Amino acid sequence: MNETASLPLRAAPPPFACFVTGTDTGVGKSRFSVALLQALHQAGHARVVGMKPVAAGAERQADGSWLNEDVAALRAASTLAVPAALDNPVVLPMPASPHAAAAAAGVSITLPPIVDACRALQAQADAVVVEGAGGLRVPLSDTLDGGDLAQALGLPVILVVGLRLGCLNHALLTAEALAARGLHLAGWVANVIEPGMLAAAANVEHLQARLPAPLLAHWPWAPGTPPPAPDVRPLLQSGAGWPRPSA
Numbered sequence: 001m002n003e004t005a006s007l008p009l010r011a012a013p014p015p016f017a018c019f020v021t022g023t024d025t026g027v028g029k030s031r032f033s034v035a036l037l038q039a040l041h042q043a044g045h046a047r048v049v050g051m052k053p054v055a056a057g058a059e060r061q062a063d064g065s066w067l068n069e070d071v072a073a074l075r076a077a078s079t080l081a082v083p084a085a086l087d088n089p090v091v092l093p094m095p096a097s098p099h100a101a102a103a104a105a106g107v108s109i110t111l112p113p114i115v116d117a118c119r120a121l122q123a124q125a126d127a128v129v130v131e132g133a134g135g136l137r138v139p140l141s142d143t144l145d146g147g148d149l150a151q152a153l154g155l156p157v158i159l160v161v162g163l164r165l166g167c168l169n170h171a172l173l174t175a176e177a178l179a180a181r182g183l184h185l186a187g188w189v190a191n192v193i194e195p196g197m198l199a200a201a202a203n204v205e206h207l208q209a210r211l212p213a214p215l216l217a218h219w220p221w222a223p224g225t226p227p228p229a230p231d232v233r234p235l236l237q238s239g240a241g242w243p244r245p246s247a
């Protein structure tokens with residue numbers, strides 16, 4: 001008899017999707033999103049894919065297309081290859097606020113096509129990690145910001161806190177904005193980006209007491225090395241309620 005036939009099949013984990021925001025630009029959203037994709041794959045999600053709905057700052061490729069470095073990193077960490085229209089619906093050459101970069105490119109950012117792209121990814125992937133642009137309230141146009149995008153996607157949010165002097169205010173303001181918009185904060189990450197920061201531990205302890213979400217990772221400043229895997233268990237336990245969108 002085939003011995004493996006009697007082994008209990010490992011139940012596939014429930015589908016997962018989240019929106020990653022940060023206390024600012026350059027705080028480690030991509031670093032975390034890549035690590036989360038890898039951790040979700042390790043946890044049993046076979047088809048994992050990253051999405052950067054709006055990317056500002058891109059290099060022209062030989063084929064004439066534009067490639068943003070975050071998108072390249074997310075694709076490298078994904079196990080599902082998808083068209084650019086799905087994992088990066090909006091790519092803007094100018095490395096600036098998306099609303100300004102879009103104006104410079106002569107395009108206007110609207111939410112429905114981005115939501116449709118995300119739902120298409122959710123329909124074919126086991127896990128989708130969506131990385132926002134900059135911090136939560138980064139303007140996408142004169143009327144839309146990243147919070148509106150997070151609301152339209154309707155995904156739980158993970159906040160990456162770039163640990164440097166001033167991060168407490170940014171983190172608590174972001175948490176306040178998420179609550180005001182009815183967005184669920186599913187977890188947060190303490191990411192050291194200023195190695196000489198004074199009282200860093202006291203900052204993390206304060207946020208652990210004040211943020212209504214589990215700390216998923218506390219990373220040191222470690223250039224040139226991949227970060228340790230984040231703790232995905234709190235996400236997968238709460239993630240059971242994040243069903244695939246209806247077909």
Ligand SMILES: Nc1ncnc2c1ncn2[C@@H]1O[C@H](COP(=O)(O)OP(=O)(O)OP(=O)(O)O)[C@@H](O)[C@H]1O
Nearest residue numbers: 025026027028029030031134192219220221222223
């Ligand atoms: N803990 C860390 N140790 C070493 N380098 C780090 C750490 N966190 C972030 N970095 C580096 O800092 C830079 C910014 O990080 P990252 O690109 O993840 O930020 P981001 O929030 O995604 O930025 P953006 O707003 O442009 O998307 C990257 O070069 C990244 O490798």
Ligand SMILES: C[C@H](N)[C@H](N)CCCCCC(=O)O
Nearest residue numbers: 025056057095096097134138
């Ligand atoms: C270009 C950068 N890497 C990000 N993609 C966009 C950051 C926009 C920040 C806008 C702001 O908060 O002032």
Ligand SMILES: [Mg+2]
Nearest residue numbers: 029030070131
């Ligand atoms: Mg990034």
